[in-house]
Amino acid sequence: MNGKVDQQWLLKVEGLTKIYGSYNENTVRSTGPEFNSNICPETNSIVACADVSFELFPGEVLGIVGESGSGKSTVVKQLYFDLEATTGAAYLRKEDNTLISLLEESNARKRYLRNHFMGMVYQNPREGLNFRFSSGGNIAEKLIMAGMFNVQNIRGRASALLDRTEVPVTRMDDKPASFSGGMQQRVQIAKAIANNPPLLFLDEVTTGLDVSVQARVLDMIRELQRDLNIAMIVVSHDLSVIRMLTDRTLVMKNGRIVERGLTDQILQDPQHAYSQLLVSSLL
Amino acid sequence: MGYIAVKGGTDAIRHANALVEYFRLRSNTKPVDIEQLRQQFRLGIDKVMGEGSLYSTEYGAIAFKQAEGDVFEAAFILRAFRATLSRSYYSETLDTNDMQIIRRISASFREIPGGQVLGPTRDYSQRLLNTQLATETELDLAAFFKEFETQLEGVKLQELQTFDKVIDILRSQGLLKPVGNPEDTRLVDVTREALRFPAPRSARLQMLARGETGGLMALGYSAMRGYGAVHPTVGELRVGYSKVYVTDRAGRKRYIGKIMLTEAEIISKIEEDKNGSIPYIAIGYGLCFGQNETKAICMGILDRAMRIQNGNAPATDQEFVLYHTEGVEAMGFTNHLKLPHYVTFQSTLDNLRKAIDQKEKASTTTNQNTAITT
Amino acid sequence: MIDTPKYQRSYHYAFIDETTKKEIRRKLLKAVAIPGYQVPYSSPEMPIARGWGTGGLHITLAIIGKDDVFKIIDQGSDASVNACNLRDFVQMTTSCKTTFDAMEATIIQTRHRITEEKLGKDQIMVFQVPQPEPLRDVERYEKKTREMHAEMNYAKMWVSLYEAYVKYGAIMYGAGYPVMVNDRYIMSPTPIPRWDVPNLNDSECIYLFGAGREKRLYAVPPHTKVEPLEFEDVKFEIERFLGTPCSITGEELAFLDELYEDDGLKKYVISDSNYLDKIRTGQLVHQHINKYLKAMAHERES
Numbered sequence: 001m002n003g004k005v006d007q008q009w010l011l012k013v014e015g016l017t018k019i020y021g022s023y024n025e026n027t028v029r030s031t032g033p034e035f036n037s038n039i040c041p042e043t044n045s046i047v048a049c050a051d052v053s054f055e056l057f058p059g060e061v062l063g064i065v066g067e068s069g070s071g072k073s074t075v076v077k078q079l080y081f082d083l084e085a086t087t088g089a090a091y092l093r094k095e096d097n098t099l100i101s102l103l104e105e106s107n108a109r110k111r112y113l114r115n116h117f118m119g120m121v122y123q124n125p126r127e128g129l130n131f132r133f134s135s136g137g138n139i140a141e142k143l144i145m146a147g148m149f150n151v152q153n154i155r156g157r158a159s160a161l162l163d164r165t166e167v168p169v170t171r172m173d174d175k176p177a178s179f180s181g182g183m184q185q186r187v188q189i190a191k192a193i194a195n196n197p198p199l200l201f202l203d204e205v206t207t208g209l210d211v212s213v214q215a216r217v218l219d220m221i222r223e224l225q226r227d228l229n230i231a232m233i234v235v236s237h238d239l240s241v242i243r244m245l246t247d248r249t250l251v252m253k254n255g256r257i258v259e260r261g262l263t264d265q266i267l268q269d270p271q272h273a274y275s276q277l278l279v280s281s282l283l
Numbered sequence: 284m285g286y287i288a289v290k291g292g293t294d295a296i297r298h299a300n301a302l303v304e305y306f307r308l309r310s311n312t313k314p315v316d317i318e319q320l321r322q323q324f325r326l327g328i329d330k331v332m333g334e335g336s337l338y339s340t341e342y343g344a345i346a347f348k349q350a351e352g353d354v355f356e357a358a359f360i361l362r363a364f365r366a367t368l369s370r371s372y373y374s375e376t377l378d379t380n381d382m383q384i385i386r387r388i389s390a391s392f393r394e395i396p397g398g399q400v401l402g403p404t405r406d407y408s409q410r411l412l413n414t415q416l417a418t419e420t421e422l423d424l425a426a427f428f429k430e431f432e433t434q435l436e437g438v439k440l441q442e443l444q445t446f447d448k449v450i451d452i453l454r455s456q457g458l459l460k461p462v463g464n465p466e467d468t469r470l471v472d473v474t475r476e477a478l479r480f481p482a483p484r485s486a487r488l489q490m491l492a493r494g495e496t497g498g499l500m501a502l503g504y505s506a507m508r509g510y511g512a513v514h515p516t517v518g519e520l521r522v523g524y525s526k527v528y529v530t531d532r533a534g535r536k537r538y539i540g541k542i543m544l545t546e547a548e549i550i551s552k553i554e555e556d557k558n559g560s561i562p563y564i565a566i567g568y569g570l571c572f573g574q575n576e577t578k579a580i581c582m583g584i585l586d587r588a589m590r591i592q593n594g595n596a597p598a599t600d601q602e603f604v605l606y607h608t609e610g611v612e613a614m615g616f617t618n619h620l621k622l623p624h625y626v627t628f629q630s631t632l633d634n635l636r637k638a639i640d641q642k643e644k645a646s647t648t649t650n651q652n653t654a655i656t657t
Numbered sequence: 658m659i660d661t662p663k664y665q666r667s668y669h670y671a672f673i674d675e676t677t678k679k680e681i682r683r684k685l686l687k688a689v690a691i692p693g694y695q696v697p698y699s700s701p702e703m704p705i706a707r708g709w710g711t712g713g714l715h716i717t718l719a720i721i722g723k724d725d726v727f728k729i730i731d732q733g734s735d736a737s738v739n740a741c742n743l744r745d746f747v748q749m750t751t752s753c754k755t756t757f758d759a760m761e762a763t764i765i766q767t768r769h770r771i772t773e774e775k776l777g778k779d780q781i782m783v784f785q786v787p788q789p790e791p792l793r794d795v796e797r798y799e800k801k802t803r804e805m806h807a808e809m810n811y812a813k814m815w816v817s818l819y820e821a822y823v824k825y826g827a828i829m830y831g832a833g834y835p836v837m838v839n840d841r842y843i844m845s846p847t848p849i850p851r852w853d854v855p856n857l858n859d860s861e862c863i864y865l866f867g868a869g870r871e872k873r874l875y876a877v878p879p880h881t882k883v884e885p886l887e888f889e890d891v892k893f894e895i896e897r898f899l900g901t902p903c904s905i906t907g908e909e910l911a912f913l914d915e916l917y918e919d920d921g922l923k924k925y926v927i928s929d930s931n932y933l934d935k936i937r938t939g940q941l942v943h944q945h946i947n948k949y950l951k952a953m954a955h956e957r958e959s
Contacts, residue, residue: 108808130816137820144815150889151822173823292741359706366702369674477697477872480800602798612870615707619787622709622739626732626769626928627848629915630831633896641826 008093009055010198010231011079016052016088018074021045023086033253033274038069048074049255052088058198059229063246063263065239065278071255072235076201078103079233080120081110092117092199115145119192119230123204125184128191129176135162135187136172142194161190166220182213189221193228203235218244239282243267251275307351320344329543329573330354334610335361336474336493338542338572355495355614362611366474372529375536379546379570381445382523386574389449390517391550397446402522403574449519450548450566460563480602487589487605491582492571495610502598502608503581506588511596513588515580518548518566522574546570549583565590671718672750677701681719681874685865688876693838694806695789700872710743711869713766713785717747720781720865721764726754728762733770733912733928740768757931760943769832771853773911773932775945776862778879784847786868789875791835791845811843815886822891834893835886838877843886852895852912855947857883895949899957903927906936910954911944 019027027040031047038047049071056062064072077083079090079102090102092113105113114120122128129138139158148154159169165186167179176184185205192200202221206214222245225232234245242249242263249266251259251274259272270276321328321344328343335343335358343361350356386402389395401407415423453459464484471486473493478486491499506513524541531537549567569582588598589605597603607613671678677699684698703711721727729744731737735757743766748755756762759772768785776782792802795813805811814835818828832848836857846854847866857864857877864877877883885893902909904924911932913925927933935942944950 108810111808111810130813133816133820134823136823137816140819141812141816144819145812149815151819151891153890154819155823292736292738293745295738296741296745359702360704362702363704367668367672367674369676474701475699477700479697479803480798602800611702612707615709615711616787616870617708618706619708622768623732623737624769624848625914625916626850626912627832630848630850630896632831632915634825634827634831637827638825645826 007057008097010058010060010093011056012091012093013055013075013079014053014089014091016075016078016090017050017086018048018071018078018083019045019050019086020048023047031254032256033258036254038071038254047255049252052252052257054250054257054260056199056231056233058231060248061225061232061234061246063234063236063242063249064252065236065242065249066252067237069254070237070252072237072252073203074255075252076120076203076233076235080118080201081114082120111145115142116195117197117199119194119197119200121185121188121192121200121202121205123207125176125181125188128188129184131175131177133175134173135167135176135179135190138176138187139191139194142191146195157194158190161194162187164224165190166216180213181209182217185209185217186220189217189224193224193230196228198231200230200232201235202232204237206241207236207238214241221245239267239278243282251278315348317341317344317348320348326574327352327354329575330496330578331357331361333572333575333578334358334493334495335365337361337365355610358495359611359614372531374539375528375530377525377527377544379521379525379544380448382521382525382544382546383443383541384446384521384523386522387446387519388517388521389519391449391519392452395449396452397444400446404576446521448548450550453518453550453564458564460565478605482601482605487601488568488570488582488586490605490609491569491585494578494582494608495613496575496578496581498608498610498613499581499585500577502588502604503584505596506584506598509596511588511591511594511598513567513584513591513598514552515549515567515584515587517580518550520545520547520576520579522546522576543573544570545573545575545579547576547579547583549580549587551587668750670751671721672703672746673701673715673718678719681715684874685716685719685876688865688874689863689878691842692877692881693842693844693875695868695873695875697872698874700869703869705743705746707870708787709739710766710768710785712867712871712874713768713783713869714743714746714867715869716783716865716867716874717764717766718750720783721747721751721753723751723753725751725763726756726761727751727764727766728756728759728931729766730770730772730930731768733773733914734930736930737768757934759929759931769848770912770928771849771856771945773927773929773945774943775856776860778861780862782862782864784864784866786845786847786866786871786873789845789866789868789871789873791843806842809841814843818886818888822888828887828891828893837884837886839881839883844875844877844883846883850896850912851885851893854883854885854893855895855949856945858947859883895953897953898925899953901925903933906933908936909957910950 017028021044023040023043023045026042027045028047028050030042031037031040040047052075054062064075066072074083078085085103088103092100092102094100100113102113120128130141133141136155136158139161140154143154143157158172162169162172167183167186167190176187179187206217209217218241234242236242246263248261249263250257251266251272253274259266259270259275266275267279270279321340324347328340328347331347331354332338332340332343335346342364346357346360349360384400386404387400389399450459467483469483469485471483471489473486473489478490505511507515522545523543525544526541527539528536529539547569549569550564551567565587567583567587569579569586571578571582585598585604589601591599594600680699684696688694688696700712700715703714705711705714727747728735729740731740734740744755747753759765759774763779764781764783765772766783766785771782790802792805792814795817796802796805822828832850833845834851834854835843836846836854838844846857859880859882861879863879866875887893896912898909898913901913903911903913903926905926908927912928914928916924916926918924927936932942
């Protein structure tokens with residue numbers, strides 16, 4: 001693993017594993033890229049991801065690339081507590097240098113951590129936004145959960161965030177259903193960074209958007225990252241997105257990491273056969 | 284002034300109650316005999332017993348008479364009465380395999396062991412209004428019985444038999460699997476504790492058994508029409524008498540009587556195990572007092588529908604089905620709208636006027652949605 | 658067929674059987690121990706329809722004794738038809754003394770109002786509750802609202818207040834304004850007007866809440882903190898009647914009903930019928946004065 005020796009990681013993941021269905025001792029070892037399969041031949045359980053370990057440093061952007069079934073989204077969903085891990089551990093380092101073992105926390109604590117330390121942007125805006133509330137209301141939810149109970153302040157901060165993510169502030173009181181796909185994503189991003197989290201997860205956030213809209217959103221994310229110095233995990237099947245945003249990359253196939261390294265290096269000189277395949281198909 | 288908050292409210296009630304009796308009796312026609320109701324309106328009373336959650340054809344008939352035929356009201360009266368009774372025993376589990384059948388059909392197979400027994404059903408009759416009923420006399424009854432007896436002559440009368448369950452055929456072939464969670468064996472009495480969700484199966488079935496027939500029918504129907512993917516086949520529908528036993532304090536099993544029940548076993552579509560193992564079919568189960576086939580069938584459909592995970596139709600939503608088919612609660616709450624709500628309403632008016640003021644003020648000054656820069 | 662049916666029935670004292678009474682009392686103790694928390698209970702059927710006060714009745718009948726003096730009001734009035742019906746029922750099954758006087762009663766059952774006069778430490782107010790779940794409008798599923806209360810996850814509720822303010826310029830709740838009890842649970846005070854909400858706070862009497870149809874009991878014991886939900890800069894307000902006095906007594910500092918008589922003109926009359934009677938006949942009243950009422954009185958002086 002790279003990263004400066006004296007710099008301490010923000011997030012450390014160890015042996016993260018997610019299996020659907022009942023499994024036995026052979027399940028993990030009989031699945032994976034060598035078998036070209038996620039499905040255990042004995043129990044028919046699905047190994048969405050297994051033995052995933054990595055570190056993320058403050059202000060760093062880590063990419064996870066792979067096709068559907070690679071497990072990339074599963075990793076991030078477990079870290080954001082949308083899915084429960086089967087085994088494994090994840091640690092978050094707070095500013096005072098204490099460590100939190102994320103997967104062992106209570107529900108109430110997990111909610112607190114999600115509000116104060118993390119942000120998540122989903123591919124489908126309906127997962128990240130409440131369509132019954134206005135776009136300002138969606139951001140307000142995060143601010144209120146972080147203890148802001150002043151309407152003027154809430155509206156002030158929400159306006160600023162929307163402005164920053166290039167959403168017209170005049171639409172603050174409109175519901176997201178009336179927005180375009182790209183704008184919905186930008187509202188999601190505004191909401192995700194509302195409490196200045198040190199860690200942001202982006203799960204296929206531009207997939208499904210028009211190419212020009214994609215470019216705009218990605219540009220904005222890159223600027224935000226630079227300005228706020230947030231650590232990010234960017235999940236995508238699209239290497240061009242990875243190339244544009246990330247410092248380091250993990251390549252995943254059939255639930256395992258098959259290659260890892262600096263993004264530039266992987267793009268120029270991929271080692272694993274699968275990475276080579278991905279890179280060669282990069283337009 | 285209206286009836287609301289009029290001094291002498293008690294007088295108003297007394298008069299209203301007297302008027303109810305007056306409307307019931309003013310025709311001055313012969314008072315209906317409870318026995319007549321019991322016998323000649325048995326299906327209405329079966330409904331009342333089922334929704335009233337009390338098996339007593341006599342008390343059901345009294346409630347029906349008292350409510351002038353309003354089944355909701357009659358079921359309510361019976362429920363309230365039931366709540367005053369103390370429970371002496373819980374019966375032994377009824378074995379419907381031993382049911383003394385008056386009707387037993389299956390839509391799943393053309394022929395079944397023991398045969399299809401149509402029994403007393405209007406299913407294959409033509410619903411032609413029989414105006415002769417207007418002048419029915421005891422002589423007509425005598426003539427009917429005489430004719431009926433001649434029909435029986437020559438028919439080989441058989442001993443009363445019990446019938447095996449059709450679905451046992453499927454079970455013996457390994458095509459049926461037990462439903463749901465094997466750990467969910469808790470016997471809940473919903474009259475003794477409040478329902479919490481997700482509700483155990485015993486609670487769900489008890490709620491359905493007490494449920495209002497029309498509500499169950501509407502939701503069962505919706506499940507069949509695509510609002511909840513249940514494509515049912517009647518595995519077996521049986522109507523008959525089941526014996527009821529209790530265990531007395533000395534531990535002896537005692538027979539206390541027979542009750543008429545309708546039981547439906549509804550076969551739904553093929554299930555596939557999530558682990559990709561062998562597919563099977565599962566049963567939706569319905570059971571209610573008396574002969575109420577619509578209710579039993581819809582109970583079975585809804586029992587199955589409520590087990591669909593992540594369904595997006597009302598019939599698959601446990602909370603939706605169980606809360607809203609509870610007839611006594613639904614009737615009470617919908618009708619409670621007739622109670623005075625003027626204080627609540629006034630608060631709303633007050634707020635509305637304030638909001639209108641605010642909007643008017645805002646439109647004459649600056650727009651309150653001005654962007655605020657930090 | 659029952660051969661010798663007992664058609665005449667006499668009823669148990671206070672109608673409900675002893676086992677059920679004990680269950681209700683146990684659950685009430687639990688409710689009092691956890692202010693604002695909804696305790697599920699069996700809620701047996703009553704001869705009164707669901708939605709018409711069965712929950713309030715359950716509580717009253719479980720706690721009433723031979724020495725109690727019972728008062729019951731609906732929208733503040735003793736004479737309201739449903740209150741009359743329930744009063745008859747309680748009297749018939751308990752032979753207790755009934756009264757219209759808020760200061761004489763030991764148990765006061767109410768639908769959607771608190772008495773204008775302040776209740777003391779030997780009095781119990783029993784509320785009839787249509788919908789015990791304050792979060793029901795933002796979350797329809799009981800399973801989820803239970804989790805939200807357990808984890809004190811009230812964000813959705815706050816956002817809905819924010820949205821109402823943004824849309825209408827005021828937190829739109831009319832009656833039944835949500836409150837935070839003991840800094841822990843958001844509770845529905847039942848559809849009482851905002852005028853009454855401050856009187857839940859730091860009371861001398863016990864407030865008990867019964868939702869029969871939804872099968873929940875909850876309580877606010879004496880001297881408990883009860884605060885209406887408000888933002889730092891968007892505050893809770895009570896209704897105003899300054900400038901529209903009671904047409905009978907001239908009173909402006911009491912909750913008034915808006916009504917229209919045969920002449921079609923809008924009039925205001927004190928809602929609390931007992932309070933109205935006392936003022937009209939010049940008796941001494943002990944109005945419950947809270948900080949909002951004080952502020953309004955002050956405003957009237959200036």
